[in-house]
Structures are given as C-alpha cells and as structure tokens.
Amino acid sequence: MDTPKIPAPRDEGEKQVLQQLVLIRDQLLLRKLDRTTYVRTQDVMVLYDQTIEQVKKLNQIRKGKITSEENQVDRVVDSCFQLLSLFFMTIGRNNEAPAAYALTSTIKRLLDHLTEADLFSAKDLESMSQTLEGLSEIVHNTTATNSAPFLETLIANRIDRCRASLAQLQQKIEDIAEPLRPTADKLVSILRQMAVANTKPKFSPSDIRKFDSQLKEISDKRKDGNFIGSDGEVLKGSDGVSSLLDRCVSYTAVMLERNGQFPDKWRPTYDVLVGIRNELDKLSLTQAWSLRETDLYDFQRQLDKIDESRIDGNWVDDQGQPAELYVQRTLLYLIRRSYGYIYHLMISSEPVSEALLPIYNQLQTLKRCLIEVKNNGGVSSVRELYPYSMKLNSIDNMRVDGKFMVGDDIPEGQGSVTELLAECFDLNYELRVAAEELTAKSATPEASS
Incomplete structure (x- = not known):
C-alpha cells in the first residue's frame, strides 16, 4: 500500500474487506507499539480470528473469478498475517502454523538474494533447509481448530516454493567437485x-x-x-x-x-540500510533480554520497500539513471545482511511468552553457570552452591498450583520454563551430591585416626 503501483480494489465487497482489514492492521500496529504491558494471548487471538473472518469473505468474493492482479487488499492481508505471525512468536506459540508465515517470507527473500548474487555456501543452505523441514512439520501437525485450512495451505505452498529455490542453489554446489x-x-x-x-x-x-x-x-x-x-x-x-x-x-x-567514499545521491539509502543493519546487529547480541519479535516488522517493511523500489534489479535515480555496479552491490549486501539478521533472530525465538521471558532468561543463565561449574571440576563444599539453590527455590516458589502466573493469566511456554527449571535443579543436585562425597572422603582419614 506504500506504493502507487498497487491499485485499489474495484469490487465493492473487496473494498469493505479492505476497510475492515486496515482497522485490524492498525490495531495490531498499536498493540506492537505498546510496551507498558506484555502481549496477551487472548488479545492476539481476537485479532487473528477477525483477520481469518475477513480473508474468508475475500475468498468467497473472489470464488470463480480469474484474477492475477495484486491489489491493496492483498497487501493488507500480507501485513496482517506478517504482524500476527510475529505476535504468535511473541506470545510463545512458535510451533503453530501462523508463526511460520513471517519466517517463510524472510527465507524467500534470502533465497532470492542468494540466487541473484550467486554468492552462498553449503552452510547457508543447510540452515534454511533444516528450518523449512521444521516449518513443514509444524504446518502438517497443526489442527485447524479455530482457523483456516487456507492459511495452512498458503504457508505450505510458500514452503514448497522455498524448497524449489533451495534445490536449484544446492544443485550449484553439487556442480562443484x-x-x-x-x-x-x-x-x-x-x-x-x-x-x-x-x-x-x-x-x-x-x-x-x-x-x-x-x-x-x-x-x-x-x-x-x-x-x-x-x-x-x-x-x-x-x-x-x-x-x-x-x-x-x-x-x-x-x-x-x-576508499570508503559513497556517491552522495545514493547516500540517504545507504545510511538507512547501514542503520538497519547496525540495529539488527545489536539486537542479535542482546536478543534474549531486549527483543520483542514484533519489533522485526518495521525492519522488514523498510527493507522490503527499498528492495522492491528496484527497476529491473537495480536502483534508479531521479534522472532515470541506474546505480553503478559498486553502489548496487554495496546496497544489496546491506539488504541481504539485514534479512540474514532477521532470519537468525526469528529462528532463535524461544517458544515462551514475553511475560515469562525474564524467568526463562534467568534460568538459562543459571543453567550455563551450573554447567560451567560442573565442567570445571564442581565445588569443594555444598556451601558454594547456596546462591544457586536460593535462586532456584525463589523461582520455584513463584509458581501457583504448578503454573507461573502473571496476574490472572497463565502465559504460554509453561512447559519450556518448567523443563528448564527441572534441568537446573538436576544439575544443582548432581553438584551437591559430588560435593558431599568429596567432603565425606576428606573427613574419613581424620575419623579413623
């Protein structure tokens, strides 16, 4: 919708659907901006159901019609599903089909760019191949409870297109001895x-x-x-x-x-892309503590807009002159790098609601510390484990009837947090038993003498 190239719908029914979808998208954008409270599952599901309802109407209107032209309705549908997909990750429902929508978009972009640049390694393709396998499994395992077989079909088709593109790239690697x-x-x-x-x-x-x-x-x-x-x-x-x-x-x-000099007329685009890349780089370092997956939407849309502004694969200035090869390659590198960061941040997203992330992250840190202690020979006395034990017990005591509650809500990701807590308790117990055995051994000679 940001570009005049996308026409408005002509059909009256489609116009009404467009109005409703714009309202839904605006609500999603407002919710994305609100950092005062965590995103609740019920809020997301209401907007998800409303979107599905409008898309069903759209499909009914278009039934039997042959239309290949994309209009503004298609763009807003994409924006809604893109946002909802990121919201599903934010609330910890990563293993459901809607969450796969945004990731398949990013993988498609990456594969298109790798094909265009003809610059990739087997490692690049291996990661995306594994991710597509995981997404395919999620889509096939998702039961259409409240929703939309058409959405699952849409995502499955996107996965198939990504696989076809991936197979062509893999063949190029096979063509090298x-x-x-x-x-x-x-x-x-x-x-x-x-x-x-x-x-x-x-x-x-x-x-x-x-x-x-x-x-x-x-x-x-x-x-x-x-x-x-x-x-x-x-x-x-x-x-x-x-x-x-x-x-x-x-x-x-x-x-x-x-010598680092970039042409002035392309400098604004260059500065925007460098800024996006640097912001995503920072997020990749602090992801566990600072990322809300919906933050990625704005980055994606900025990158999409710049990427789609190309004509015949290149950027064109106000006089209609295409960018020289150096400029084109530099800008394309920055776009590809940024999409790469977005892909990494998405696949690193934990299936835990942002409401539980502070607890989950603390447990992740505790687990790493306990593993480090274990790998370095353990502790010499049980006393050294007191700080870990106290922290684990304080987290365990947060549970109400075995659940981590936030107000009256039971956020998504209970299983992941509980499993991680149990792993930490097990590690702590192993270290304590080893310390007690060490203390007993050292005390034996004194007792016998």
Whole structure:
C-alpha cells in the first residue's frame, strides 16, 4: 500500500474487506507499539480470528473469478498475517502454523538474494533447509481448530516454493567437485568480510589489503587458469570458482579505489540500510533480554520497500539513471545482511511468552553457570552452591498450583520454563551430591585416626 503501483480494489465487497482489514492492521500496529504491558494471548487471538473472518469473505468474493492482479487488499492481508505471525512468536506459540508465515517470507527473500548474487555456501543452505523441514512439520501437525485450512495451505505452498529455490542453489554446489568446495566457501567468506570492511564507519585500506595474500594463495593453486585435481584433470566447477576468485580480486581493486567514499545521491539509502543493519546487529547480541519479535516488522517493511523500489534489479535515480555496479552491490549486501539478521533472530525465538521471558532468561543463565561449574571440576563444599539453590527455590516458589502466573493469566511456554527449571535443579543436585562425597572422603582419614 506504500506504493502507487498497487491499485485499489474495484469490487465493492473487496473494498469493505479492505476497510475492515486496515482497522485490524492498525490495531495490531498499536498493540506492537505498546510496551507498558506484555502481549496477551487472548488479545492476539481476537485479532487473528477477525483477520481469518475477513480473508474468508475475500475468498468467497473472489470464488470463480480469474484474477492475477495484486491489489491493496492483498497487501493488507500480507501485513496482517506478517504482524500476527510475529505476535504468535511473541506470545510463545512458535510451533503453530501462523508463526511460520513471517519466517517463510524472510527465507524467500534470502533465497532470492542468494540466487541473484550467486554468492552462498553449503552452510547457508543447510540452515534454511533444516528450518523449512521444521516449518513443514509444524504446518502438517497443526489442527485447524479455530482457523483456516487456507492459511495452512498458503504457508505450505510458500514452503514448497522455498524448497524449489533451495534445490536449484544446492544443485550449484553439487556442480562443484568435492575437493574444490572448501576453496569456494573460502572465497564466499572473503567477499563477505570485504563487504563488512567496506561498510564500516571508517574505511581502512589495510582491512582490504590483508585479503590480497589469501586471494593470491588461492590463485596460485591454479594451473593455466584452472583448478586441477590429484589425477591431473580439471576439477568440476573450476570455471565457476575461478569466476568467483576474479570477482574477489576486482572487488578489492574497486574498494581501494573508492576508499570508503559513497556517491552522495545514493547516500540517504545507504545510511538507512547501514542503520538497519547496525540495529539488527545489536539486537542479535542482546536478543534474549531486549527483543520483542514484533519489533522485526518495521525492519522488514523498510527493507522490503527499498528492495522492491528496484527497476529491473537495480536502483534508479531521479534522472532515470541506474546505480553503478559498486553502489548496487554495496546496497544489496546491506539488504541481504539485514534479512540474514532477521532470519537468525526469528529462528532463535524461544517458544515462551514475553511475560515469562525474564524467568526463562534467568534460568538459562543459571543453567550455563551450573554447567560451567560442573565442567570445571564442581565445588569443594555444598556451601558454594547456596546462591544457586536460593535462586532456584525463589523461582520455584513463584509458581501457583504448578503454573507461573502473571496476574490472572497463565502465559504460554509453561512447559519450556518448567523443563528448564527441572534441568537446573538436576544439575544443582548432581553438584551437591559430588560435593558431599568429596567432603565425606576428606573427613574419613581424620575419623579413623
């Protein structure tokens, strides 16, 4: 809806649906901005049910009609489901189909960009492949209780499209001989590290030049411009990896020539993208304590808008001139990096309501501390475990009839928090038993003498 390219609906019924969906979307946006209270499941489900009801009406209106043109209704439907998906993560219902909507959008964007840039490693694809498997399982296991088989079908179709795109990328890796794949991965890593150095607040030529020796070392492995196997034959994929090496070398030259100077007419877009990337980078470091998943919506929409403003794959200035290759590659790197952060933050989201996250995070910290103590030989006396025991007991005493309550609400994620609490108690008990045995052993000689 932010762009005139998306027409308004012509059908009267669709116009009414659009009005209702805009109201729902606005309520979701207002709820997203409210940080005074945690997001309650019942508030989200009311808006979810209202959205489903409107989409059912929309499907009924369009039944039997052939329409391929996307209009503003489709955009607002997408915004509502995108927001609801992030709200489902916020309330801890990560393992239900609606939560998969936002993640499939992000994976699709990432795969499109990896295809466009032709720059990826097996590790990139492995993570997304595992995530898609998990999402597929969630969608197939979701029972259409209150909802919408059409939403599950929609998400399943999105997963299938992502898998098809993923398969094409995986085939490109298969087209590289096994012995040559580490070299390809190394070049991908170098190119990405150079892109990071190129977008630092202060450009340092030495950061770029340090890659020269690595690139020369890789180039020296070639014979007559080809990568040769142990049998003396040219390795499969040699041309592609050589082309990637050439990209690295030419990119190095261009960056050193530019010396960190970015064209003024593209500077506003560049600054916005650097700001988004830096904010997401901070969130990735403090996620457990500071992230509300719905915060990702604004980042996504900003990135989508900039990404979709391209014409034939490139940005165009006020005079209709396309951005030069250096500008295009730099902006695309920043967009891809930001989508990568969003993907990481989504898959790291815990299936626990934000109301229980403070307790959950404390238990995560306690568990890490207890594991660290155990790995470093345990404790010499039970007394050293008192701080851990007191903290665990204080958390355990928060429960009412075995549930962690917030007011009269029972937030989502009770099982995850209870399981984590039990793990901490088990670790604490193991350490206490070991300490008691140690104390008993050391006391035995004195007793006998």
